[in-house]
Amino acid sequence: MKDKLRRFLRIDRRWIFLLLTAVMVWPIIHPFGLSGKTSQQSVRDFYDFVEKLKPGQAVILGTDYDPSTKPELHPQAVAALRHLFSKDVRVLILTFISGAPGMIEELNQTVPAEYGKEYGKDYVIMPYNPNYMAAMTQMSIDIYKAYDKDAEGNDVRGMPVMAGIKTYKDIAGVIEITGTGMLDAWVAYAGDKYGVPIIGGTTAISQLGFGPYLQNKQIRGLVGGMRGASEYETLISKPGKATSGIDALNMAHLLVILLILSSNLILLVIKEK
Amino acid sequence: MENSMSIILGGWLSAGLTIFLFSFLYKDNPLFKIAEHLYLGVGMGWWFIVLLYGTWIPKAYEPFMQGEYVLIIPVLLGLSLVTQFIPRISWISRYGFTFIMGYGAGLVLPLNLATDFMAQIAGTIKPFSQLASMSWGAIINSFLIAIGAVCVLAYFYFSVEHKGIVKKASNIGIYFLMIYFGASFGNTVMARFSLLYGRFDLLYDFSGASYAFATPIIIILTVGFFALKHFMDKKKNSGAAQP
Amino acid sequence: MLIIKKYIPLAIVTIVGLLTLATYYVPAKASSAYLSTLNQWEVIVSGFAFLLGLISLLMTHYKKIAKRVDGWGYSLFVFIGFFAVVIPGIISHGAQAKDGVLTSLGWAFRYLYNPLAATMFAVLAFYIVSTAFRSFRIKSVQAFVLFIAAFILILGNVPAGQMLWDAMLGWTGICGIGDIIQWIMQVPSVAAKRGIMIGITIGAAVTSLKIIFGIERQYMGRD
Numbered sequence: 001m002k003d004k005l006r007r008f009l010r011i012d013r014r015w016i017f018l019l020l021t022a023v024m025v026w027p028i029i030h031p032f033g034l035s036g037k038t039s040q041q042s043v044r045d046f047y048d049f050v051e052k053l054k055p056g057q058a059v060i061l062g063t064d065y066d067p068s069t070k071p072e073l074h075p076q077a078v079a080a081l082r083h084l085f086s087k088d089v090r091v092l093i094l095t096f097i098s099g100a101p102g103m104i105e106e107l108n109q110t111v112p113a114e115y116g117k118e119y120g121k122d123y124v125i126m127p128y129n130p131n132y133m134a135a136m137t138q139m140s141i142d143i144y145k146a147y148d149k150d151a152e153g154n155d156v157r158g159m160p161v162m163a164g165i166k167t168y169k170d171i172a173g174v175i176e177i178t179g180t181g182m183l184d185a186w187v188a189y190a191g192d193k194y195g196v197p198i199i200g201g202t203t204a205i206s207q208l209g210f211g212p213y214l215q216n217k218q219i220r221g222l223v224g225g226m227r228g229a230s231e232y233e234t235l236i237s238k239p240g241k242a243t244s245g246i247d248a249l250n251m252a253h254l255l256v257i258l259l260i261l262s263s264n265l266i267l268l269v270i271k272e273k
Numbered sequence: 274m275e276n277s278m279s280i281i282l283g284g285w286l287s288a289g290l291t292i293f294l295f296s297f298l299y300k301d302n303p304l305f306k307i308a309e310h311l312y313l314g315v316g317m318g319w320w321f322i323v324l325l326y327g328t329w330i331p332k333a334y335e336p337f338m339q340g341e342y343v344l345i346i347p348v349l350l351g352l353s354l355v356t357q358f359i360p361r362i363s364w365i366s367r368y369g370f371t372f373i374m375g376y377g378a379g380l381v382l383p384l385n386l387a388t389d390f391m392a393q394i395a396g397t398i399k400p401f402s403q404l405a406s407m408s409w410g411a412i413i414n415s416f417l418i419a420i421g422a423v424c425v426l427a428y429f430y431f432s433v434e435h436k437g438i439v440k441k442a443s444n445i446g447i448y449f450l451m452i453y454f455g456a457s458f459g460n461t462v463m464a465r466f467s468l469l470y471g472r473f474d475l476l477y478d479f480s481g482a483s484y485a486f487a488t489p490i491i492i493i494l495t496v497g498f499f500a501l502k503h504f505m506d507k508k509k510n511s512g513a514a515q516p
Numbered sequence: 517m518l519i520i521k522k523y524i525p526l527a528i529v530t531i532v533g534l535l536t537l538a539t540y541y542v543p544a545k546a547s548s549a550y551l552s553t554l555n556q557w558e559v560i561v562s563g564f565a566f567l568l569g570l571i572s573l574l575m576t577h578y579k580k581i582a583k584r585v586d587g588w589g590y591s592l593f594v595f596i597g598f599f600a601v602v603i604p605g606i607i608s609h610g611a612q613a614k615d616g617v618l619t620s621l622g623w624a625f626r627y628l629y630n631p632l633a634a635t636m637f638a639v640l641a642f643y644i645v646s647t648a649f650r651s652f653r654i655k656s657v658q659a660f661v662l663f664i665a666a667f668i669l670i671l672g673n674v675p676a677g678q679m680l681w682d683a684m685l686g687w688t689g690i691c692g693i694g695d696i697i698q699w700i701m702q703v704p705s706v707a708a709k710r711g712i713m714i715g716i717t718i719g720a721a722v723t724s725l726k727i728i729f730g731i732e733r734q735y736m737g738r739d
Contacts, residue, residue, distance in 0.1 A: 013646040017298050020645050024470060028477050036675040038694055067633040071471025072464060098320045099633065101327075102625035105612045128327040131562050133380050134555035141548045145556070149331055152611060188388040204464035204673075208457050211706040212713060215418075216396035218388070225460065226467035227673050245470045250676035252466040252641075257670055257677070259649040267653065283627035290628070294635040298642055310577075310590045312632040314597025317570050319629050321602060322621065326610025328563045332556070347557035351564025358571060367525035367736050369561055374735060375529035376558050378724040379536025389717040393710050414703045421707025422714070429715040446711065448661055453708035455662035456700050459669020462644055469641035472634060 002270045023255050027247035035246045039231035046221030047235045049199050055088035057172040064178035066099025069203050075229040075242035076201035077177045083236050085115035090161050091123040096132040120159045127151045136189035140168050168194040179203035187218050284484035289491050421449040526730040533728030672697045
């Protein structure tokens with residue numbers, strides 16, 4: 001008996017890989033629709049912040065993620081942009097990550113059309129800038145020193161979306177979606193120094209690290225990982241990719257719990273360290 | 274470029290590369306190595322194009338052509354970095370590096386002190402000025418945060434010997450760190466599954482008729498490849514054993 | 517020669533560092549003009565820093581191909597991948613879409629870069645599961661604390677886990693698992709992260725000062 005258990009502990013890990021594949025693919029083919037109803041405080045704070053914006057105000061949407069974290073962050077960016085557009089807020093989309101322009105293009109091709117938003121009037125996409133420190137400090141002095149042209153090389157000065165915007169004073173908030181240190185950077189370079197409200201969306205891995213900023217209100221709201229994204233989608237009543245992914249997450253999490261418990265129970269039975 | 278043929282082709286390429294990378298889970302193999310090396314090249318190529326059209330042309334070349342000749346300084350500083358590859362004159366790259374380091378250090382120092390040092394100390398102390406208006410739960414939590422932060426700092430403070438009160442504090446600090454790392458691990462699990470879900474979801478999309486059944490066909494071909502390779506290796510080995 | 521090789525670069529780091537530092541505390545027009553100029557320069561210089569990485573990657577693989585070392589054929593794919601993005605990029609002048617239609621660069625991003633980058637990281641999910649099974653062991657009190665925190669997060673992060681918790685412990689009337697997670701995130705992890713943050717900042721501040729005053733100069737290489 002003990003030998004069998006011991007052998008089970010040393011099972012070829014490729015069986016575990018196969019099991020994980022099975023439990024995650026199953027709900028993708030046959031969705032159960034088991035999603036959560038509650039939401040975390042920090043997600044509600046994010047939602048409330050956007051909810052309180054007034055039509056015509058301008059917001060910076062930092063989309064600093066690439067395909068490697070897309071399933072967690074792209075749904076957050078989609079939901080945030082939908083929410084902003086539904087409030088008729090002007091949006092300046094920026095990025096400091098080289099893989100992000102492709103993600104922004106995906107946003108550009110889908111979301112604005114849903115709300116009848118026009119490029120140059122309701123939103124603008126700025127080119128990738130490799131140096132966030134430079135751009136963030138420069139925007140405190142003169143936004144056009146950092147961004148005089150949009151991503152396609154058009155002059156942004158004449159665009160209606162930029163009307164009346166010169167520095168951070170003319171910006172109602174920065175919403176930063178990222179798994180990198182860019183959210184920390186916005187807190188330091190724009191939030192703390194110039195008083196711009198900072199709101200964040202981040203990966204589950206980075207989420208806990210922002211606890212101190214949240215407690216200090218250096219960040220006013222935070223959406224973390226796919227769970228946070230699905231909660232935000234629920235709040236704006238626009239279920240998207242995050243909500244449909246919860247089924248697969250459910251199954252995978254249950255599998256991990258089962259595996260951790262069973263291996264520790266087996267160890268207890270065979271009394272091995 | 275965007276017609277149905279190019280979309281189907283894209284689906285096949287996407288599904289194929291995804292499955293090739295996943296094939297490493299079975300074992301290391303040429304399909305995985307090809308995809309892995311492609312990734313290196315594609316990533317660098319993408320970065321190059323984004324920098325070329327996002328920075329070099331609009332921020333350096335065009336303004337220079339319009340008469341901002343002073344920009345020759347950063348361009349020279351930038352070019353100096355490349356002398357790294359020529360050992361005899363690699364010292365020239367110091368000009369570029371010292372510029373980057375000086376700028377970075379000067380900019381980061383005050384901001385980090387304000388955001389991650391002063392603001393954090395203030396945030397820890399502030400609740401204690403509002404105790405009268407706080408609930409018992411909030412008061413206890415504020416104490417826990419303050420004690421925890423101090424104890425974790427004690428743990429990281431290597432300048433004094435860890436004994437007596439410092440040792441006790443750092444021992445308590447370890448427990449706070451363990452909760453933090455444990456919770457981080459829990460969230461990491463969720464993050465990794467989310468990414469995997471993204472791939473599976475896409476492979477499922479590519480398995481339909483609109484993509485000419487890319488996923489199932491490529492999976493079958495990949496499995497066939499492994500079977501064939503297994504068979505050939507076996508034959509080669511038995512051939513070697515009986516010369 | 518020593519002046520050109522050593523002292524001028526050291527002067528650059530000190531002067532640029534101190535002036536940039538000063539701009540934070542001196543809100544004068546001159547300081548914002550200085551910062552503006554330097555910011556613009558920095559964007560250009562750091563763009564060239566990328567070239568370093570690119571050249572070294574391409575050189576490494578070129579050498580492998582030229583010397584026909586074992587597995588040199590794979591190195592060809594580094595170049596294939598590189599040009600598969602760069603050529604469409606130059607043809608479409610860096611634009612990913614024109615009039616709502618993907619250019620060849622946009623296509624390369626979506627169907628080439630996207631799956632490769634995304635899958636590279638997604639593969640880690642498999643290893644985290646097998647690690648959880650094989651090495652997530654309770655061997656001490658500290659490990660037990662770590663285990664409990666991780667377990668609560670894994671369980672409570674998904675609706676199925678929340679339901680499981682309610683079904684098993686709901687009758688006791690103690691708080692839901694969501695509240696416990698909220699508390700972990702807002703109290704002990706804030707304490708731990710804050711301690712780490714303050715510690716790191718002290719270290720980084722000392723390093724920054726050492727760089728500015730030329731005490732730390734490892735990045736300059738040997739004399």
